[in-house]
Amino acid sequence: MPERSSSAGRTGRPAARADEPAPIEGGGGPTRRRLRRERTDLLETRILDAAAEEFAEHGFAGARIERVSAAAGTVDRMLYYYYGNKERLYQAVLAKIYEDMIGAQREFVTPEDPVEGMRQLVQHSWDHYLSHPNLVRLLMNENLLRGKHIRQAPQVVERTALPLVQTVATLLESGQARGVFRRDVSSEHVLMTIMSLGFFYLSNQYTCATWIGADLMSRPRRAAWRDHICDVVLRMLATGDEPAAAEAAPKPRRKPAASKK
Numbered sequence: 001m002p003e004r005s006s007s008a009g010r011t012g013r014p015a016a017r018a019d020e021p022a023p024i025e026g027g028g029g030p031t032r033r034r035l036r037r038e039r040t041d042l043l044e045t046r047i048l049d050a051a052a053e054e055f056a057e058h059g060f061a062g063a064r065i066e067r068v069s070a071a072a073g074t075v076d077r078m079l080y081y082y083y084g085n086k087e088r089l090y091q092a093v094l095a096k097i098y099e100d101m102i103g104a105q106r107e108f109v110t111p112e113d114p115v116e117g118m119r120q121l122v123q124h125s126w127d128h129y130l131s132h133p134n135l136v137r138l139l140m141n142e143n144l145l146r147g148k149h150i151r152q153a154p155q156v157v158e159r160t161a162l163p164l165v166q167t168v169a170t171l172l173e174s175g176q177a178r179g180v181f182r183r184d185v186s187s188e189h190v191l192m193t194i195m196s197l198g199f200f201y202l203s204n205q206y207t208c209a210t211w212i213g214a215d216l217m218s219r220p221r222r223a224a225w226r227d228h229i230c231d232v233v234l235r236m237l238a239t240g241d242e243p244a245a246a247e248a249a250p251k252p253r254r255k256p257a258a259s260k261k
Contacts, residue, residue: 055093
């Protein structure tokens with residue numbers, strides 16, 4: 001999609017905006033600016049939500065600006081105004097899905113109880129994947145493109161990936177200092193374990209369901225997989241002196257050997 005001229009930016013406003021709030025009769029400057037900002041924020045949210053659905057469904061190459069603007073209830077010109085071109089809109093969508101995930105995860109960093117903090121972080125990561133199916137589809141598309149667009153947006157990585165790594169590192173270091181987490185495990189391995197166990201299950205749910213012959217998205221199976229990820233991560237971190245994982249599942253009893261006659 002061709003990139004538009006300098007009017008596509010936040011520094012200058014087009015002559016007439018389709019979504020500009022109506023003038024406030026006798027309204028003061030601050031009130032008018034606040035209402036305009038609120039209207040603008042709502043419009044940008046609608047645009048990004050519609051774009052996320054479009055890119056998730058059709059990929060970057062197949063996505064169409066006119067479908068995004070129609071779904072967002074605006075016009076193509078507003079998308080160019082805010083984002084300049086399709087690639088920058090796509091990068092903004094990637095940034096938003098990462099920021100939504102990271103912002104919610106930060107509340108689970110509880111260094112005073114690193115075991116529970118790690119458990120909650122794992123559970124939230126899984127729940128976030130489930131409640132944001134476009135996240136998985138968008139990441140699948142971006143990986144098919146070999147990370148082309150995310151590599152071109154280092155500011156997105158700095159704002160999103162680094163805080164996520166730090167969240168895991170904070171919990172891990174706290175647990176190591178208290179002697180409840182092993183010292184020979186890296187935050188990189190912890191993070192990759194959490195992400196891969198959740199992402200693989202959802203991105204491959206259709207083929208795996210066929211192989212296994214079960215509905216992987218049924219409520220009981222989703223809940224069981226959530227518990228499984230927690231168990232894997234916490235057992236991986238446990239020192240052995242103070243098991244970080246939930247109580248170990250009882251070992252199956254051996255059947256007594258049949259007596260020889």
